[in-house]
Each structure stands twice: as structure tokens, then as C-alpha cells.
Amino acid sequence: MDAIRARGITKCFGDVVALDDIDLDVAQGQIHGLVGPNGAGKTTLLGLLLGLAVADSGSLHTLGRPVGRALAAPDGVAGFVDGPGLYPSLTARQNLAALAALRGHDVRTAGIADVLDQVGLTDVADDRVRGFSLGMRQRLGLGAALLTKPRLIVLDEPANGLDPAGKRHVHGVLTRLAREGTSVVLSSHHMDDVEALCSEVTILATGRVVFSGPLNKLAAENRELDYRLLTSHPQSARRLAADTAGIRVVDGTEARHDAEVLVVRTLVPALDELVVRLVQSGIALRELAPVVSPLEAAYLALTEQQEDGR
Amino acid sequence: MTVGTADISVAGARRVSVARGYRFELVKLVSQWRIRLLVLACWIAPAVFVTGVSQQSTLPSDTLFGRWMLATGWAAPLVLLGFAGTWALPLLTSVVAGDVFASEDRLGTWRHLLVAVRSPRRIFVAKALASLTVILLLVAGLALSGTVGGLLAVGNQPLVGLDGHLLAPSDAAAKVLLAWVCVLAPTLALAAIGLLGSVALGRSPMGLLLPALVALAMQLAQMLPLPVAVRLALPGYGFLAWNGLFTSPVQLGPLLIGIVVSLVWAVLATALAHVLFLRRDFTNPVYDGSARRALTVGLLPLVGLTALTVAALAVATPSTGSGIEQAKVQRSLASAFAHLYRLQTRQLHRPAVTEAQLRTTAACTKSDGQAAQEGAGNDWRCVVTWHLPGVAVAGTAIYQLDIGPDGRFVADGDGPKEVNGYFLLRTSTGDSPNPLWQFDGNVELLATTSKG
Numbered sequence: 001m002d003a004i005r006a007r008g009i010t011k012c013f014g015d016v017v018a019l020d021d022i023d024l025d026v027a028q029g030q031i032h033g034l035v036g037p038n039g040a041g042k043t044t045l046l047g048l049l050l051g052l053a054v055a056d057s058g059s060l061h062t063l064g065r066p067v068g069r070a071l072a073a074p075d076g077v078a079g080f081v082d083g084p085g086l087y088p089s090l091t092a093r094q095n096l097a098a099l100a101a102l103r104g105h106d107v108r109t110a111g112i113a114d115v116l117d118q119v120g121l122t123d124v125a126d127d128r129v130r131g132f133s134l135g136m137r138q139r140l141g142l143g144a145a146l147l148t149k150p151r152l153i154v155l156d157e158p159a160n161g162l163d164p165a166g167k168r169h170v171h172g173v174l175t176r177l178a179r180e181g182t183s184v185v186l187s188s189h190h191m192d193d194v195e196a197l198c199s200e201v202t203i204l205a206t207g208r209v210v211f212s213g214p215l216n217k218l219a220a221e222n223r224e225l226d227y228r229l230l231t232s233h234p235q236s237a238r239r240l241a242a243d244t245a246g247i248r249v250v251d252g253t254e255a256r257h258d259a260e261v262l263v264v265r266t267l268v269p270a271l272d273e274l275v276v277r278l279v280q281s282g283i284a285l286r287e288l289a290p291v292v293s294p295l296e297a298a299y300l301a302l303t304e305q306q307e308d309g310r
Numbered sequence: 311m312t313v314g315t316a317d318i319s320v321a322g323a324r325r326v327s328v329a330r331g332y333r334f335e336l337v338k339l340v341s342q343w344r345i346r347l348l349v350l351a352c353w354i355a356p357a358v359f360v361t362g363v364s365q366q367s368t369l370p371s372d373t374l375f376g377r378w379m380l381a382t383g384w385a386a387p388l389v390l391l392g393f394a395g396t397w398a399l400p401l402l403t404s405v406v407a408g409d410v411f412a413s414e415d416r417l418g419t420w421r422h423l424l425v426a427v428r429s430p431r432r433i434f435v436a437k438a439l440a441s442l443t444v445i446l447l448l449v450a451g452l453a454l455s456g457t458v459g460g461l462l463a464v465g466n467q468p469l470v471g472l473d474g475h476l477l478a479p480s481d482a483a484a485k486v487l488l489a490w491v492c493v494l495a496p497t498l499a500l501a502a503i504g505l506l507g508s509v510a511l512g513r514s515p516m517g518l519l520l521p522a523l524v525a526l527a528m529q530l531a532q533m534l535p536l537p538v539a540v541r542l543a544l545p546g547y548g549f550l551a552w553n554g555l556f557t558s559p560v561q562l563g564p565l566l567i568g569i570v571v572s573l574v575w576a577v578l579a580t581a582l583a584h585v586l587f588l589r590r591d592f593t594n595p596v597y598d599g600s601a602r603r604a605l606t607v608g609l610l611p612l613v614g615l616t617a618l619t620v621a622a623l624a625v626a627t628p629s630t631g632s633g634i635e636q637a638k639v640q641r642s643l644a645s646a647f648a649h650l651y652r653l654q655t656r657q658l659h660r661p662a663v664t665e666a667q668l669r670t671t672a673a674c675t676k677s678d679g680q681a682a683q684e685g686a687g688n689d690w691r692c693v694v695t696w697h698l699p700g701v702a703v704a705g706t707a708i709y710q711l712d713i714g715p716d717g718r719f720v721a722d723g724d725g726p727k728e729v730n731g732y733f734l735l736r737t738s739t740g741d742s743p744n745p746l747w748q749f750d751g752n753v754e755l756l757a758t759t760s761k762g
């Protein structure tokens with residue numbers, strides 16, 4: 001059973017078509033990324049999943065059941081859009097306790113301390129949220145979602161404002177949840193987060209799906225990428241790259257400022273060939289990474305195509 | 311969501327009960343420092359004020375019952391009630407009800423709340439009930455604090471009513487309680503207007519100010535020489551109608567009309583707020599209300615209600631003018647004078663007389679008879695005549711009356727000074743001014759009244 005199955009979802013606000021015939025499938029236990037430029041319809045789609053709005057047409061099933069036309073979050077679904085809803089006059093613990101009481105849970109047994117620990121806010125549990133940073137609010141928002149023990153979590157930009165430690169915390173929590181069978185749908189502008197967390201991704205542009213599927217499929221379908229190489233002999237490596245078929249040495253990038261770094265534009269097979277030749281020539285390869293992630297490159301290419309096609 | 315299919319089942323959306331939503335809203339309200347401050351102020355400040363006044367020789371005699379604050383502790387909650395109706399209650403309802411929905415807009419928490427509660431209807435009910443609870447807590451604080459402060463600082467003595475008759479402490483207690491209960495009706499109307507403003511205007515500060523502005527407008531209207539039907543059709547009249555409880559007989563007609571009109575406003579404004587709330591777009595995080603919708607759904611029905619009420623009252627009540635007519639003024643003044651004359655007689659340790667023996671009458675003219683003998687103004691001049699047993703000559707005294715458009719008047723003694731001049735009388739609670747020197751009274755605006 002899919003956690004989400006959407007077919008032909010369309011949502012308009014007046015004359016603006018926010019979502020145009022959207023299909024979406026998210027399997028149980030999957031972390032699914034939703035990316036797209038501002039105004040692509042990500043938040044609208046997440047709002048539909050949370051029951052904050054009703055689509056104009058199409059069908060939407062969450063956790064195997066059809067979503068009704070009433071403005072209400074389906075059972076087992078939790079999360080937030082446009083930032084977590086928290087009350088600044090309450091402490092972190094009070095926010096969660098009020099929410100637990102609202103759900104009819106016994107505050108003493110609702111696992112508030114455990115949730116605070118999971119999101120790394122135990123030390124500030126009794127501080128008023130008024131003084132929290134954006135990252136701390138995001139983590140508390142995630143905690144509020146966890147409190148309901150959901151089977152589907154919907155998160156809008158959960159990594160906003162997170163420092164590296166906070167990000168690691170959140171990633172750890174989401175990965176564990178997915179391992180335990182909870183599905184996660186998150187939107188983000190941070191491609192590295194999406195790549196680190198998500199097994200599948202949907203790219204939206206101007207309310208339409210321009211790609212949906214596994215990340216590796218996206219990379220394979222992609223065109224040439226820029227790769228950054230750090231070698232033991234930069235000049236020799238540069239010559240070798242220039243002599244390799246299908247490889248183009250790129251100037252005018254950040255590498256220009258660092259003579260030690262070589263940037264090449266190529267497809268994966270040609271890159272493999274270059275690596276073999278470097279090693280055979282006795283040149284040590286110390287670092288190899290795409291300048292722009294495959295997801296980001298694909299995202300840029302696909303959304304630009306969409307923009308051009310309008 | 312299969313659009314166009316009639317028999318769609320909702321995906322197991324278990325909604326939060328109103329009781330839990332109500333507790334949630336209460337927790338949020340009470341966690342706000344301004345609400346805590348208001349509660350503290352309402353439960354402490356009146357007692358401090360009353361205690362302070364009891365130590366002064368100057369009394370707030372321009373406020374109803376203010377001149378009796380040193381005579382009995384029961385005057386204090388009534389002085390506070392007059393002040394509360396003018397200032398405190400509109401401001402309190404503004405801060406509480408006027409912000410209860412707008413605060414979610416400001417904090418951007420609507421989506422969170424909808425996801426948690428899963429029913430806009432229940433959110434509305436929970437918020438309305440929570441704000442009502444806090445308002446009632448504040449009103450109870452004002453009433454209790456003022457009463458306890460008055461009784462502790464001054465004592466549990468009889469209260470002089472608005473027609474001069476004495477109310478025993480137990481009667482005074484019951485009527486003070488009833489007066490505060492009656493004022494809950496216009497307070498509810500203002501609270502409902504606050505809810506309406508909060509829903510209709512979103513984050514706009516106008517939503518917060520709406521109850522205070524409406525109350526101010528109503529007060530201004532009550533100061534104008536409006537026909538009785540219009541005056542009574544406005545919910546602000548409910549803040550004045552309790553005055554009729556302190557006359558004998560009780561001026562029940564205006565009181566009931568004031569309460570009913572206020573409650574109808576409360577119900578209609580709440581219903582309109584509910585309709586607007588259910589129609590709002592929760593997907594827009596920067597919603598600031600729809601001016602056109604606020605006007606058509608929020609304002610026009612209330613204007614219509616006012617017009618209907620005016621028409622109904624004009625038909626149902628015989629009074630169409632100001633309601634302040636010469637005969638009624640004379641009757642009110644004579645009645646108040648007779649009661650207070652008996653009080654003065656007791657304070658002077660003279661033989662007791664009854665109202666029947668006094669046969670008090672008053673002859674009043676406005677503007678020396680040059681203008682129409684009706685309406686508010688400070689140009690009423692009256693000659694009061696009374697009789698004493700065994701005395702052939704009738705006594706007379708002159709009074710200048712300042713009558714407000716709401717019927718309340720202040721009678722100022724203009725001689726003879728032995729009767730209504732300023733002098734102190736020794737009473738059981740200390741020296742007090744001659745009760746016939748200056749006193750408050752009330753002209754019933756409607757032509758008829760029930761015997762109470």
C-alpha cells in the first residue's frame with residue numbers, strides 16, 4: 001500500500017493554476033523529496049496532503065484511504081507547511097504538552113521528553129519558544145509532528161535555519177522513522193539535504209511534475225556534469241583531461257582561483273576513463289566530486305526547460 | 311478526495327473535541343503576559359481604588375453612586391460598574407476577544423491548528439468559549455474586588471437608590487449582583503463584535519480595536535438627543551439600563567430591552583464571525599481579511615439589525631421622542647425628594663414621616679418655559695412642594711436639574727439652604743452632606759414601567 005497516491009490533482013487560486021494534473025506516488029517507509037522553484041506548487045501540494053485545502057479535481061489517497069473534502073488532516077498524517085506552528089508564550093515542553101492534551105493523550109505518558117530528546121531540545125525544553133532560533137523552531141515543529149506517532153510526515157523546508165548539528169539530528173530522526181516504516185514527504189531548496197535523505201524525488205515547475213522517480217535515475221538521465229578533481233599533479237592531470245575523449249576542461253569557474261583544482265565537464269563513462277588514465281599515469285586522485293550535484297543540475301536543467309517552454 | 315463523487319468517505323479524520331480545543335485555547339490565552347496582567351489588575355485594582363477613595367474627602371460624585379461611596383460599601387461596585395461600562399469592559403473585550411483569532415494570523419499558526427484540531431468549526435467554538443471565559447473571569451474580578459474592597463473599607467450599610475429610597479444591605483447586595491449580571495449582556499455583544507473583527511480583519515490592528523471603537527461610537531450615540539427607540543436599539547444602552555434596578559418600582563422595560571438587544575447583537579455578531587471564519591482561506595499565510603466580505607457579511611447585517619430593532623421598538627413602545635417629558639421629570643424628582651426627605655428627617659432625629667404624609671409634588675420648567683418642555687439639558691428648574699403633618703403651610707424648595715439624554719439627572723439644591731443647602735449631618739458612619747443638597751435621579755425613558 002502506498003502512503004500517498006495522487007492522480008490528476010489540480011488546484012487553482014482564482015486564475016492562478018497552482019497544481020496542474022499532478023500525479024504522485026510515495027511508498028511506505030520512503031523519504032520523498034519535493035523540489036522546485038518558488039511558486040512551483042510545492043507548498044500547495046503539501047497543504048493538500050495535510051488537509052489544509054481541497055483540490056479542485058483529481059483523486060488523493062493517503063495511507064490507503066481517500067482524503068475527504070473537509071478541511072481536516074487525515075488520520076496518521078502530521079507535519080507542517082510554511083514553518084511550524086508554535087506559540088511563543090509557551091515553553092517547548094508546554095507547546096508539546098498542549099498539543100498532546102489537544103489530541104487527548106495523557107501528558108505524562110505522551111513521550112514528550114523522548115520527543116524533545118529526539119530532536120535535541122532537551123536542554124531548552126523549559127525555555128519559552130519566543131527566544132528560539134529558526135532552527136530550534138524547526139526541530140520543535142518536527143517534534144510536534146512526531147508526538148502524534150504519524151505514519152506519514154509532511155514537512156515544508158524542514159532544514160531551514162538548521163546548523164550542521166541540528167541538520168544531522170533531523171536527518172537522523174527522519175532516517176530512523178523511514179526505517180521503521182513511516183513515510184516522509186519533504187520539500188527543500190537544499191539539494192544536498194534532498195540527496196542525503198531522499199530515495200525518490202519529484203521536481204515541480206509551474207504547477208506541473210517535470211520529473212518523479214529515484215534519484216539515481218535522475219542522475220543517469222542527466223546530461224553532462226561539471227566535476228571537480230584534486231590531484232597530486234594538477235598540470236599533468238589537466239593535460240591528460242584535455243587529451244581524453246568526451247572530456248572538456250572548464251575554465252571560468254571557481255577552479256580558476258585555485259590552480260590545484262581541475263574542473264571538467266563530462267558524462268560518467270568519460271569520467272571513469274579519465275580516472276583510470278590518471279591512476280595509470282601515476283597521478284594520485286585526492287578528491288573527486290561534482291561541482292553541482294546531479295539533482296541540482298537536473299533540477300536547473302528541467303526547470304529552465306519548463307520556463308523556456310512556457 | 312475524489313472530486314465530483316457524492317459518497318466520499320473522509321479518511322479517518324478523528325476530530326479533536328470542543329472540550330479539548332477549549333482547554334488548548336485557554337492554555338494559550340493564559341500564557342500571554344497581557345492576559346495575566348489584566349486578570350491581576352481586574353482582581354486587585356478595584357479594591358485598591360475603592361480603599362483609596364475611602365481615605366479621601368473628595369468623592370467621584372459625577373459618577374453614579376459616587377456621592378455615596380463613604381456612606382456604604384455597596385456604592386463602590388456600582389461606581390466601578392459605571393466606569394467599567396464606559397472604559398474597562400470595551401477595552402478588556404478588545405484585548406481578549408478582539409485578538410483571539412488575529413493572534414493566530416500574527417503567529418502564522420492557523421495551518422498548525424487546523425492540522426491539530428481538524429475542524430474549523432470546533433476551532434471557532436473553542437476560541438469563542440475560551441475568550442468568553444477569560445472575559446467573564448475579568449468581569450468577575452472587577453465586581454468582586456470592588457465589592458470586597460468597598461465592604462472592607464466602608465462597611466455593609468444600606469444603599470440610597472436612584473429615587474432616594476433606602477435599600478437594605480441584603481437588597482443592595484442582590485441588586486449589585488444583578489446589575490453586574492445585566493451588564494454581561496452588552497459585554498457579550500462587544501465580545502462578539504471583537505470576534506467578528508478578529509475574524510474579518512485578520513492581522514489588521516483594526517480588528518483588535520473594533521470593540522473599543524464600537525463602544526465609543528455607542529457612547530457618543532447615547533450622548534446625542536436621539537429618539538428613545540434608537541437609543542434603546544443600540545447595544546450600548548445595556549451598559550446604562552442597569553440604573554433602573556435602583557429605583558422603586560424597578561424600571562424593568564428599558565432593562566429588559568437593553569439585555570435582549572445586546573444578546574441579539576451578541577448572537578448575530580458571533581454567527582457572522584462564524585460564517586466568515588468558515589469561509590476564510592487558510593492556505594494564504596498572509597491573510598489580512600477581505601474588506602468587501604467584512605463589509606457585506608460582517609457590517610451590513612448588523613446595520614440591518616439596528617434598523618429592524620428601531621422599527622420594532624418604535625412600534626412597540628409609545629415613546630418616540632427623547633422620552634424625557636415634563637410630567638416624568640416632575641414625578642421622578644418628587645419621588646426622589648420624598649425618599650431623601652425621610653432620610654434627612656432620620657439623620658436629623660426628627661419625627662418620622664411617610665411619603666403619603668409628605669404628598670410631595672414638583673413643578674418643573676425647561677428654559678423658563680420658553681422652549682419645548684421636554685428633552686435633556688441643564689436648564690430644568692423645579693419647585694418641590696411637600697406637606698408635614700400638623701403644619702398648615704406647605705414647604706417648598708427649588709432645584710436646578712441637569713438631565714442627560716439617557717434620563718439620568720443631577721438635582722442641585724437652590725434653596726432654601728435650611729432644606730437643600732450644603733451642611734453636614736452626623737450619621738452612624740460619620741459626617742455626611744445633607745442628602746437633599748445634591749442627588750442623582752433617573753427619568754424612565756419609556757412611558758410605562760412594570761411594578762417591581
